[in-house]
Amino acid sequence: MNATPEPAPSAQPPAQPSVPVDPSAEDEARFVAWLRQVAPYIHAFRGKTFVVAVPGELIQAGRLNALVQDLSLLQAMGMRIVVVHGSRPQVNEQLRLRGVEAAYAEGLRITGPVALECAKEASGEIRLDLEAAFSQGLPNTPMAHSAVRVVSGNLVTARPVGIVDGVDYQHTGFVRKIDVPTIRFALESGSIVLLSPLGYSPTGEAFNLSMEDVAASTAVALDADKFIVLAETAIEGADGVLHGEISEADARQLLDSGALAEDSAFTLRHALRACEGGVARAHVIPFGIDGSVLLELFQHDGVGTMLVEETLESLREATLDDVGGLLALIRPLEDDGTLVKRDRALIEREVGNFTVIEHDGVIFGCAALYAFPESGMGEMACLAVNPSVQNRGDGERLLRRIEQRARAAGLKKLFVLTTRTMHWFLKRGFVVASVDQLPAGRKNLYNLQRRSLVLIKNL
């Protein structure tokens, strides 16, 4: 495993601890490592706007409290949260109690006068439950010391669906407009905004809307960074295999193929609509897994489906915006001596030499190419892959890209200086060489103390 670097050729084998490791120290180390691992996401997501669609089914399944705790945590970390709740099962329950059958056409509820009363009642109740849940602050719970303000109101303007193919949808509506300035103002003042699946028309009527329509329209109107829909399941193919990440083009194909269950297709269609409207990412996250929103946002692989414009993990040349991410990735490796120290100013100056692997705004891997054209050689330096995603071929992808760039620059040989990673390079076609074979300009800078090995590969 590459998590344990091989010792430098001159190093003594590490001394074995003579006393058993204290289990609490191990827990502490794991905790610190975990917290550091999520730090890049916290940096990347701070100040970003997330619209979260919470279906009535989640509330019915008793998952509301845990979700509210997780959303409060996100808000405390600086993310701006808009919650849009649904109420489908609750409205159906109200209808059942009144002995009225729920009516649908083309997946939309037909909202007669009784159904509208039920929708208002259900939304009122859910809104109060949500406000109460966000107001918790009991000691010894994740909500201790949290003081979350929830703002809601007449922020959605609606229009009637009308009569379509001979079906009169009555009080069912579509979103016409979202009150963006008021929502932004509330978010900027540190509140969570709560929207119900009801909208009002300029004539003073209320319309029953779908949660997905309200949430997707809000995400587009706010130009949100993420649209998150909690659902019974993430998006699964016909073979039952979860789509962890899906491009917009593949999502369109999947919808056209008709292979998805009706609910998943409805959710995916709105997620796609949000992305097409400019929202950077949409996530469909199963609500049955405890902490699923946190798992999806703070882990590389997550537990849901992420919809992205193009494939998400991108290998590209670095820009000045990546300097912070590069520093976060290589600092620990500099601290343990694996990589040579480079300060921020140097990285800023030389950022054009770097290639990075980025996933959802976070830098997970990097490598740099320094050319010595007079000797036809290039140096690959600062190769690093975040420990949480090592052994998946990212190191290899970075090496291949650096080789391509070196070839494109007309270089004939690539060399590396390494103290701990010799075998990785040997396996990939490098051979051991001597300091004398380095280009003159590099030989002068060779740090005798580090005693790095020189490895060279013909391109």
Ligand SMILES: CC(C)(COP(=O)(O)OP(=O)(O)OC[C@H]1O[C@@H](n2cnc3c(N)ncnc32)[C@H](O)[C@@H]1OP(=O)(O)O)[C@@H](O)C(=O)NCCC(=O)NCCS
């Ligand atoms: C070296 C490094 C970039 C490889 O990245 P990666 O994405 O895990 O690499 P890949 O997935 O392409 O390759 C994984 C393979 O390399 C092996 N490997 C990883 N680190 C190794 C090391 N130090 N020595 C020998 N082999 C190593 C793994 O065991 C795995 O082997 P397998 O394919 O037989 O299972 C990564 O381990 C890293 O960042 N290490 C710390 C920084 C470092 O040493 N940089 C080089 C400075 S010169």
